[in-house]
Amino acid sequence: MFYQLPPAGNPVCLAPAVTGTVPADVFTTWSSRLLASGTAALAAAVIAAIRLKGVDDPEVILPAYGCPDLVSAVLYAGARPVLVDREPDRPWMDLEQVSTRINPETVAIIAVSFLGIPERMDSLAALASASSVVLIEDSAQAFPQDPDADFWNADLVVLSFGRGKPVSLLGGGAVLYRDSRLGSLLPDFGAQGQHPGLILRLQVTLYNLLLSPRLYWLPQSLPFLHLGETYFHPLDQLGPMDAGRIALLPSNIEAYRRRPDTAREAMAELVATAAVSGSDVIDLPVACGMPRSRRLLRYPVLFDRLARDSVYRELRCKGLGAAIMYPVILPEVAGLEAVFSAAKEFPVARSFAARLLTLPLYERLSAADFTGISECIRADR
Numbered sequence: 240m241f242y243q244l245p246p247a248g249n250p251v252c253l254a255p256a257v258t259g260t261v262p263a264d265v266f267t268t269w270s271s272r273l274l275a276s277g278t279a280a281l282a283a284a285v286i287a288a289i290r291l292k293g294v295d296d297p298e299v300i301l302p303a304y305g306c307p308d309l310v311s312a313v314l315y316a317g318a319r320p321v322l323v324d325r326e327p328d329r330p331w332m333d334l335e336q337v338s339t340r341i342n343p344e345t346v347a348i349i350a351v352s353f354l355g356i357p358e359r360m361d362s363l364a365a366l367a368s369a370s371s372v373v374l375i376e377d378s379a380q381a382f383p384q385d386p387d388a389d390f391w392n393a394d395l396v397v398l399s400f401g402r403g404k405p406v407s408l409l410g411g412g413a414v415l416y417r418d419s420r421l422g423s424l425l426p427d428f429g430a431q432g433q434h435p436g437l438i439l440r441l442q443v444t445l446y447n448l449l450l451s452p453r454l455y456w457l458p459q460s461l462p463f464l465h466l467g468e469t470y471f472h473p474l475d476q477l478g479p480m481d482a483g484r485i486a487l488l489p490s491n492i493e494a495y496r497r498r499p500d501t502a503r504e505a506m507a508e509l510v511a512t513a514a515v516s517g518s519d520v521i522d523l524p525v526a527c528g529m530p531r532s533r534r535l536l537r538y539p540v541l542f543d544r545l546a547r548d549s550v551y552r553e554l555r556c557k558g559l560g561a562a563i564m565y566p567v568i569l570p571e572v573a574g575l576e577a578v579f580s581a582a583k584e585f586p587v588a589r590s591f592a593a594r595l596l597t598l599p600l601y602e603r604l605s606a607a608d609f610t611g612i613s614e615c616i617r618a619d620r
């Protein structure tokens with residue numbers, strides 16, 4: 240019980256930036272607006288899409304399995320969320336369904352890079368541009384390691400700097416754009432907040448401390464922190480990112496880029512061995528043809544339902560950092576039933592939710608952690 244790995248465990252960096260980069264140039268060729276959260280950034284992106292098309296009853300297409308914050312952002316922006324099912328055994332939207340759900344009221348498609356695995360942006364871009372729909376890339380869970388890489392491929396890109404994200408500041412988000420016309424349609428969100436730097440530093444220090452496997456049981460046992468829970472909370476306002484976080488952003492991007500990706504190699508090997516020993520194991524990054532040059536936030540694996548639940552229980556019992564992400568599809572998340580009362584079934588997304596398990600991927604995993612994970616995911620074979 241007292242040894243508990245967090246599912247995502249990289250610390251927040253409190254040191255100033257080495258290269259002196261400023262937020263204006265950390266996103267290379269993209270212009271940016273920094274907001275108080277990823278949800279607020281997504282809402283701002285949807286508002287720009289609504290303003291661009293100017294329809295009466297705007298609709299936004301998004302995956303039926305995913306983070307409820309997507310729905311919060313779309314509702315805040317004043318649009319109707321329209322769900323589509325998944326491709327079988329992939330963290331991708333069913334392209335056929337995307338195409339049939341597009342209508343004259345559709346203003347945007349939200350494509351999510353799930354745990355770092357990119358959506359099929361070329362196909363989605365073709366569908367979007369054929370119908371004057373804005374393609375929004377939700378990159379809350381994906382961030383480029385190489386600043387020069389051609390990483391994002393959408394009209395608007397949304398980032399989150401929340402807890403457990405690739406670059407974390409325990410809060411904050413950004414919208415990136417290249418087209419200045421779209422940028423000019425982003426809403427105003429008031430003057431920059433003045434988060435007292437000292438309070439943020441204390442929060443970060445405590446957070447970094449509690450990420451230790453010997454201490455993580457503490458926050459995990461506090462129900463009001465809702466760690467790992469999936470719940471819907473409406474967005475109530477758009478606010479700017481505070482000055483304390485803006486100051487820490489460049490150094491945290493640097494720290495992310497410098498961080499070695501060795502855990503990924505080790506975990507990939509371990510999952511590959513489990514996949515060989517059991518035909519019901521799907522190594523999602525491999526199945527999606529994800530290049531090794533892209534980083535994963537956590538290592539996603541699909542099992543069959545019964546095996547997923549028992550492997551998860553065993554890994555949790557041994558404190559080995561496994562998580563099941565969103566346990567249900569969006570229409571079943573508490574608080575969203577009424578929003579999606581007319582929504583159809585989403586059998587593929589439902590199956591994905593019941594079979595997904597994520598394994599931890601960060602520097603401080605020990606050899607014993609890898610051995611323990613390997614034993615658990617092979618135990619049921």
Ligand SMILES: Cc1ncc(COP(=O)(O)O)c(C=O)c1O
Pocket residue numbers: 276277278279281306308309351377379380399400401410411412
């Ligand atoms: C895919 C995705 N989009 C958007 C968000 C919202 O980001 P934030 O928590 O910064 O509001 C999250 C948060 O977990 C997310 O996972």
